[in-house]
Amino acid sequence: MTKDIRDVVCPFCGTLCDDLVVTVSDDGKKIINVENACTIGAEKILHSQASDRVTRPRKLLEDGSAVEITYAEAIEYTAQMLVNSKKPTMYGWSSTSCEAQSVGHEVAEEVGALVDNTAAVCHGPTLIALQNVGVPSCTLGEVKNRADRVIFWGCNPAHAHPRHMSRYSIFPRGYFTGKGHSNRKIIVVDPRSTDTAKMADVLLQIKQGYDYELLQALRTALRGEDITGDEVAGVPKKTIYDAVEVLKSGRFGVIFFGMGVTQSLGKDHNIDSAIGLTRDLNNYTKYSIVAMRGHYNVAGSGQVLGWQFGYPFSVDLSRGFARYNPGETGTVEVLLREEVDAVFVLGSDPGAHFPMACNKVIAKLPSVTIDPAISPTTEISKVHVPVAIVGVEVGGNCYRMDNVPIEARKIVDPPEGMLTDEEFLTAVLARVKELKAAQAAPVSTKASGSGKVKA
Ligand code: SF4
Structure with missing residues (x-):
């Protein structure tokens, strides 16, 4: 049964x-x-059912092999590492629940860490742009029920978000979109002929790195002004004017954009301009813009950091208050400058995504990675702590790419004795507070803490 x-x-x-x-x-x-x-x-x-799944923490030895340690030992190592470092970085947070993120940020505040999420290498420019100019946005439910013009700019949901198109953006029949795909015009902007591009009614095959120019050309054409030259960003002038007519003729449009535009030349200025195009299109009809966020709770990480410290990523707490200056306080930058002396990773895999120079620094430093599975990061970390999988073995709140909170459910129990992210972080927080109290105690008392007092 x-x-x-x-x-x-x-x-x-x-x-x-x-x-x-x-x-x-x-x-x-x-x-x-x-x-x-x-x-x-x-x-x-x-x-989660794999027979070779790692179920206990492991410590990496000098010869590259690993030995199993207890959760208590892993908690002690993590707390000691964080309390005794001058400026640790606590990175990731995008593949865990908001509840775990909240406890982790408390740990970061206690130890004066840099706390940062994966937006630092994906949609950080988006967050900067919406702080600059605001964002006219909507939910994916509105897209399903209303959108008849859908633009995918610098993203490939056919591979990165495989059910996005069938649940929300291209195929579903919604309240005002009863004919599904046949009612929608799909516009794709991409330098490559991706599987998403193959579904486009209008494909603007742009020269790599020229997103800003094409966005501004579309805005110029939308105002009815003349574009100088025969082409912009590799796209013929006539194609740009034709595309603008398609955009204007819809009843409700949405621009979905991905890392192809956030991480190409121009970065947050590209997104400023994409938001400007959305605003301009609202002079003709209704338009919204939505970032294609990657990890299932990267949006939640920005939300929780925002509630707790006022900034959505790259938050430096090392001076005792929150500082935010992406480009200076991002994890990649501080690693490249060798400005941190310990690395804590949870819910991300910088070993797979960061520049090699950063990973060489991580490999030299005291480090802990919390991850249900083995990854490139766990293999360069001094300690790897496997945890229950959020959404499978433990529930928790997560934010969808359109910033709608959805509660993930528990399906089965985790392997016996395995902690959740939140349980592990709660234990680390308690131990960090003990160690700090011991450090702060007067010398004449019998304090047992051995870490040094942080500046
Ligand atoms: S949320 Fe899961 S099922 Fe849905 S598109 Fe993403 S990976 Fe696929």
């Missing part, structure tokens, strides 16, 4: 699909099947 658990939330990408059906064994201990998820989402959930 088996039973089905419905409305399960997929903890993989920012689409945060909440319609999965997971079949578990009758005793509720084993996952047998996952329905409705794309391949990557299903694989993540089924991976």
Whole structure:
């Protein structure tokens, strides 16, 4: 006998699909099947059942081998490392729950860390732009029910967010979009002919790194002014004017944009301009703009950091108050300048995504990585702590790419004795407070702490 658990939330990408059906064994201990998820989402959930899964913390030895340690030892190592460092960085946070993020940020405040999430290397420019100029946005539900003009700029949801198009942006039949795909015009801006580009009604195949120029050309054409020259950013002038007519003729449009535009030349200025184009299009019809966020709770990390410190990423707490200056206080920059002396990673894989020079620095420093699975980062960290998988073995709040909060559900128990992110961080926070209290105690008392007092 088996039973089905419905409305399960997929903890993989920012689409945060909440319609999965997971079949578990009758005793509720084993996952047998996952329905409705794309391949990557299903694989993540089924991976919890892998027979070779690491279930206890490991310490890396000098010869490159690893030995198992207890959770208590891992908590002690982490607390000592953070308290005894002058300026640790606590990076990641995008693949865990808001509850765990909140406790982790408290630890960061206690130890005066730099706390940063994966926006530092993906949608950070988006966050800077919306602080600069605001953002006319909407939910994915509104896109499904209203959008008849959909622009994908510098993103490839066919691969990165596989169910985005079937649940929200291209295929679904909504309240005012009863004809589904046939009612929508799809416009793709990309230097490559991606699988998303193959579905486009209008493809603007842009020269790599010329997003700002094309955005400004579209705004110029929209104002009815003349574009000088025969082409802009590799796109013929006539194609630009034709594209503007398609954009203007819709009843509700949305611009989805990804790292192809946030991380190309111009960065936050590209997004300033994309938001400007959205604003200009609202002179003709209704338009919104939505960032294609990658990790399933990177949006939540920005939200929680915002509630706690007022800034969404790259927050430096080392001076006892929150400083935010992306480009100076980002984790990549401080690693390249060798400005931090300990590294804590949770819910991300900088070993796979950071420049090699940063990873060489991480490999030299005291470091702890919290991750349910083995990754390039766990293999260069001094300690790896496996934890229960959020959305599979523990619930928690997450924010979808459109900043709608969705509560991820627990499906099965984690392996026996395994801690959750939140439990591990709560224990580290308690131990950090003990160590700091011992350091602060007068010398004449019998204080047992051995760490030095932070400046
Ligand atoms: S599109 Fe994203 S959230 Fe939806 S099932 Fe696939 S990986 Fe999961």
